[in-house]
Amino acid sequence: MKQVLITGATSGIGEALALHYANQDYAVIACGRNQARLEELSQRQTHIQTLAFDITLAEQVAEAAAQVDALDIVILNAGDCEYIDDAGSFDGALFKRVITVNLLAMGDLLEHFIKKLRTGGQLVIVSSSVTYLPLPRAEAYGASKAGVDYLAKTLAFDLAPEQIDVTLVQPGFIKTPLTDKNDFSMPFLLTAEQAAERIFKGVQKRRKILDFPKRFTYLLRLLSWLPFSWWCWLLTRKKS
Template sequence: MRPLNRTITAWAGRRVWLVGASSGIGAALAQELLLAGARVALSARRAELLQGVAAGHPQAIVAPFDILDQDAWAERYQYICEQAGGVDLIVFCAAAYHPERSWDVSPDGAAHTLAVNLGSVYTGLATVLPAMLARGSGGIAIVASVAGYVGLPNASVYGPSKAALINLAELLYTDLRPRGLDVYLINPGFVQTPLTAQNQFAMPALQTPQAAAKAIRRGFAAGLFEIHFPKRFTLMLKLLRWLPYRWRFALITHFLVPQ
């Protein structure tokens, strides 16, 4: 069976826009691809952190901006195109997360998380898709999370936002693959990042950002639609998703809900 996407094994000269590149998975993936020879545009709010990621990589393009500023997307995209000549692959990796039970959620906090995790992706898609569709090539990679597989405690807003990204990636694939574009859905398990550092519970199969970046690169090389890792954890959650609700709720309550 053929891969669902075109495989990416050669990165030299490939133009990548990595949104959310200042820390965690985004920073590690940026460095992984820069070392492989890609031309990577690094975006996030904090320019000084992006400069640190770009250090020693002359082909890096530092392009900081606030992803919640809709007008800034077009300006940054134009700048990146002027520097690199275009974008072959955009990776949406920016995220907001705050561990909270359902009764702790505030309207403002929920709106912010949804705007960062979901709304900004729509703005980014509207920015890059016209040129990709016009030339009939390009790639969209969306970093969601296994928290989007099932309703889990402490992810009262983050989880639903990631579930929406999973749904979005699926429909984008059916829309865009026939028109020559590739769509990748990236679902990490627990990774050591500033976001997961907020968690006050044991995180099974915790990985480093560097390990996550290598897993993502392997997924690109295999042409996968869904890149999920580590398998020993993600496959358990996939199984949980297929269980009847009665069993699923019982397992989640017993093993995952704080007592």
């Protein structure tokens, strides 16, 4: 039975992925900070084991990795989103929190879990389609995910000699506890279960970049071709 480790498995996409992989007869190691939520998840599917740790604490990451044997797939999905509502009074603490969770924590996770991958294994890094365009209030979230994109694409080159494939996942809006807090329109919203199914199929095909839903990501790409000055004008005009 193939083994897959998933971070951020206590809710949203991570939880849906854990259940989807378990239902496909994978042995799943579901990771998160909330031990109670992890136990609830493991009771829903016998193929799910749990591992509780905080990805932002290097010692806990190392201790967790020491409990894991060889893996076929590592899915680094854990993340957070906070918005900067007043750029003129820039919230440096908020910025640091988001960058730490979404980007800096990747360093410790990669250090300890890449070496657990078998030859021919797969590393999956979940980012966001927000990186196609600069968006209002997304200074922290967008910057962190742009860094994640670059990291994943570089790893795809450098892990190829190790026979490890890397998939960068760039989803659009997915209904999760994080997006439930959004106070703006979210076009082409998908459920976490729909996202998990698309990720599962894309990883099976060993896709390098997996973005969805296509209606949304194609629209973002089209808008990204506009001169930046036009994009700024559109957004500032909408505010005024």
